[in-house]
Amino acid sequence: MSATSSSGRLTVTDIARQYADGRRIAMLTAYDYPTARILDEAGIPLLLVGDSLGEVVLGYESTVRVSISEMLHHVKAVVRGTEHALVVADMPFLSYGVTPEASVDNAGIFLREGGAQAVKVEGGVRSARTIEGIVRTGIPVMGHIGWTPQAKYGMGGKVRIQGKTRETARRLLADALAVQEAGAFAIVLELVPEQLAAALTERLSIPTIGIGAGGGCSGQVQVLTDLLGLSDFSPRHARAFADLRATISQAARAYAAEVEAGSFPGPAETVRMDDAVLEEAVGHGAMDRPREPLEVPLDRDL
Ligand code: KIV
Numbered sequence: 001m002s003a004t005s006s007s008g009r010l011t012v013t014d015i016a017r018q019y020a021d022g023r024r025i026a027m028l029t030a031y032d033y034p035t036a037r038i039l040d041e042a043g044i045p046l047l048l049v050g051d052s053l054g055e056v057v058l059g060y061e062s063t064v065r066v067s068i069s070e071m072l073h074h075v076k077a078v079v080r081g082t083e084h085a086l087v088v089a090d091m092p093f094l095s096y097g098v099t100p101e102a103s104v105d106n107a108g109i110f111l112r113e114g115g116a117q118a119v120k121v122e123g124g125v126r127s128a129r130t131i132e133g134i135v136r137t138g139i140p141v142m143g144h145i146g147w148t149p150q151a152k153y154g155m156g157g158k159v160r161i162q163g164k165t166r167e168t169a170r171r172l173l174a175d176a177l178a179v180q181e182a183g184a185f186a187i188v189l190e191l192v193p194e195q196l197a198a199a200l201t202e203r204l205s206i207p208t209i210g211i212g213a214g215g216g217c218s219g220q221v222q223v224l225t226d227l228l229g230l231s232d233f234s235p236r237h238a239r240a241f242a243d244l245r246a247t248i249s250q251a252a253r254a255y256a257a258e259v260e261a262g263s264f265p266g267p268a269e270t271v272r273m274d275d276a277v278l279e280e281a282v283g284h285g286a287m288d289r290p291r292e293p294l295e296v297p298l299d300r301d302l
Helices: 012-020 033-041 068-080 100-112 125-136 166-181 194-203 244-261 275-282
Strands: 025-029 046-049 086-090 118-122 141-146 186-190 208-211 219-222
Touching: 012 025, 012 086, 012 186, 033 046, 033 068, 046 068, 046 219, 068 086, 068 100, 100 118, 100 125, 118 125, 125 141, 125 166, 141 166, 166 186, 166 194, 186 194, 194 208
Parallel strands: 025 046, 025 219, 046 086, 086 118, 118 141, 141 186, 186 208, 208 219
Antiparallel strands: none
């Protein structure tokens, strides 16, 4: 476990300690029980049940389609699969920022029903009040600025690096400071030029978690399907550390070939019974009858 030597579930205090010690923080997205278990055993301290779920697991064209109940279903699975990682639930589109009461209620659902230990909220200055309201109830919040996928349509629809001009860079600094001031324990910087991300990191006293924001952040986050080589399309900032697409495809083809050849299942995957008992039960050959008359119950008799 990289963030703490103690056992049990990590807290935001452990993440703050890792940041204060100058140790970079590795965060990954997770969406289901078996992979969450593997990532937890691998010592990944922060797991984000991202609303990228919508695109990479559920096949939607955008994250704005993801509902609270869909998120909750996957948050619960990831929480069940983890013992150590701090699980952050991404608040989906319109589950926050509409009214302060609804934002707090919905954040609470992810902790109370989902079992997550924190939530993530997109937006800088525009979400600061919302973050403040949620934090005030005792729920840890991770911010997210730069490219914010839920605002995709409002941001022109096309995925773009944010903060390249004097004006937009200054706006991002204001966003970062507003999120920190609102009480967030960490902040995701998505698609921000390396130098700007490093400058924001220097000016903040909470960890920055970069994705497409260069190596100067306090930590990094990657979408798991990109990391594992499972995505149809991989963004420039992602690196595949495995090629599971090829591995799964090879496994599926090998399985189908063995089924067709009759070599799967083999003796190792098969259970046998006493031949005498079989004969007593169903007779010797296909045309034979069992020794005792068979009573076939009909549906209505059950
Ligand atoms: O939904 C998600 O996976 C995210 C990460 C890209 C940070 O928000």
